[in-house]
Amino acid sequence: MTRSSAVSAAEVIAIRPGEPLVGAVRVDGSKNAALPLLAAAAAMGRLTHLGNVPQCQDVRTMLGLLQQCGYSIARSVTNPEEVVIQPVSGARTPPELPDAARIRASYYLVPALLAACGQARLPWPGGCPVGERGMDLHFRVYEAFGDRVLLDSDGYQVRRAVTRTRAKEITLPFRSRGATVAAVLRAVIDHCWLTLLQPNLSPEVIEILAFLREAGWEARGDGDTIILAPPFDSEDGSLTWEVPGDKVEAVTLACAVAVSRGCASIKGVRAMDVLPVVEAFAWLGIPAHAGAETVTVQAIDTQLTGQPLRAIASLSPGGLDADFEPSLMALALGMPGVHLFADAINPGRHGNLIPQLARLGAVIEQLSATQCRFSGPQRLVGARVTANDIRSGSTLIVAGLTAEGVTTVTGMTQLRRGYANLPNKLRQLGADITEDAA
Incomplete structure (x- = not known):
């Protein structure tokens, strides 16, 4: 042939x-839930066993991108739907990630890159041609944490603020799933309190909050607000979770x-x-x-x-x-x-x-x-x-x-x-x- x-x-x-x-x-496991869960596991900085991970191409791409960011990724030999995410050790130089242009959810990588490298450089999101994936609200979230955002024709860069945020209140102008996840994971890497008004509360976001509770966070959401509070003590044990x-x-x-x-x-x-x-x-x-x-x-x-x-x-x-x-x-x-x-x-x-x-x-x-x-x-x-x-x-x-x-x-x-x-x-x-x- x-x-x-x-x-x-x-x-x-x-x-x-x-x-x-x-x-x-x-x-299979949900692609729409797996992508932000993989990013959350990376941002958490703890060894995570994630089960029921689908083997569709977008998830494969995300796993490859996390590896390029310095995270150790392994699929179970006996169960290919189980993925182990090992946190990055030591400071890293932010990588070039041209493959991120292949998926629309590449913006979930920003908190993982900020945690591993202190900055993120990414091309504009790609994936399905169903209209522009507006990033302005994402950038407003990062700027609210004191991060610096730089844009050009090829993509964008986010540089993590030198001073860690202790507590933050943010109001979203509309219920964006991507911006909601960005705000939640940005709070995770700063280990800070967050009050997020008018969030998206889709099942995928609710799943992230449940994952955070498993990690020791207070994480609750209703129709109008998400409230996060970090654990009192630093947690370093491994986590186990299933993609819905x-x-x-x-x-x-x-x-x-x-x-x-x-x-x-x-x-x-x-x-x-x-x-x-x-x-x-x-x-x-x-x-x-x-x-x-x-x-x-x-x-x-x-x-x-x-x-x-x-x-x-x-x-x-x-x-x-x-x-x-x-x-x-x-x-x-x-x-x-x-x-x-x-x-x-x-x-x-x-x-x-x-x-x-x-x-x-x-x-x-x-x-x-x-x-x-x-x-x-x-x-x-x-x-x-x-x-x-x-x-x-x-x-x-x-x-x-x-x-x-x-x-x-x-x-x-x-x-x-x-x-x-x-x-x-x-x-x-x-x-x-x-x-x-x-």
């Missing part, structure tokens, strides 16, 4: 409609089961993390239940309500995660009603996804760059489409399960950035998905 054909085989999959999806499958199950993969699989009118259990995900989607299923008339670690979808012989779905991505506590919105769109295309979708958090995502769905025959009215509506049910027909970002790729696979004929999805490199092997999980449930060379 030539190099070009090997790349092609890995880049293209074919989906054919078939029988309803049935059975049980377990999700991937809620986005669980929702994607649930939508796939629902569009196929199947019945399946999706294991390894917490009920509270997927509650907005379970409620959306109930609104549409699709029976679904979220237990302690399992989501069950029973879409066989359902009586649909015909009620229109409003899927509006939100940063508010309990709101719809923006990464849930695309898969719900694929589901709603087959549901009766006039449905409204909006994602102002990732303003480029609709531009990536809607033209590809149109190739399958979907008729979607774009009200703006971030809002659209459409009537269902619609008839989709297989075609060649492209995954332009992680979640668009998984959505096209879900849509292909209902399209007549063969749907060919290219650009699978994007999908593998966020999922270790989503097609294989769908095959476990009976989906007709194969790798193609063209």
Whole structure:
């Protein structure tokens, strides 16, 4: 096999409609939770055993970047989902990290670099082309701690303040997940008290707070405030923690089961993390239940309500995660009603996804760059489409399960950035998905 054909085989999959999806499958650890947890473990400066770490490409990239920063990273030989992070010993020169431009979450590296090197030099975030990843709020957080921020066309530099901050109160103008994690981890490396007003309290941030409590910190958050207080005594023992199950993969699989009118259990995900989607299923008339670690979808012989779905991505506590919105769109295309979708958090995502769905025959009215509506049910027909970002790729696979004929999805490199092997999980449930060379 030539190099070009090997790349092609890995880049293209074919989906054919078939029988309803049935059975049980377990999700991987969450990429969105693993990335900040890895950064938190590094910033903590203690030996950390982190379990259930997914093997998707973005996490692999983050582990490689932490190694370049001087952290010792090892995966267990017997369990590749277990990662051991060893703290940096001694002062280090800040490394050049061009690979950080490959992922959007590279900004989580800043506190780890400040702890290890006293300064961070990073290229502008890359990853999914779903709109600019604004860094201004991150910089305001670091400047509030007295750090110096320098910008140029290639990236940015943050230099740690000489004087350690003892206590800090910061108010965020909006509920940014990245800026919330930046503020929390910046407080960790200074071992200081923090009051953070109007934080993001997504499950990923709540997980960081729980990890800090395991490390001896007081860390609590409600709808309006996060409060941190360091341990009274210096802690130096090792830490053990588990990355939670991937809620986005669980929702994607649930939508796939629902569009196929199947019945399946999706294991390894917490009920509270997927509650907005379970409620959306109930609104549409699709029976679904979220237990302690399992989501069950029973879409066989359902009586649909015909009620229109409003899927509006939100940063508010309990709101719809923006990464849930695309898969719900694929589901709603087959549901009766006039449905409204909006994602102002990732303003480029609709531009990536809607033209590809149109190739399958979907008729979607774009009200703006971030809002659209459409009537269902619609008839989709297989075609060649492209995954332009992680979640668009998984959505096209879900849509292909209902399209007549063969749907060919290219650009699978994007999908593998966020999922270790989503097609294989769908095959476990009976989906007709194969790798193609063209």
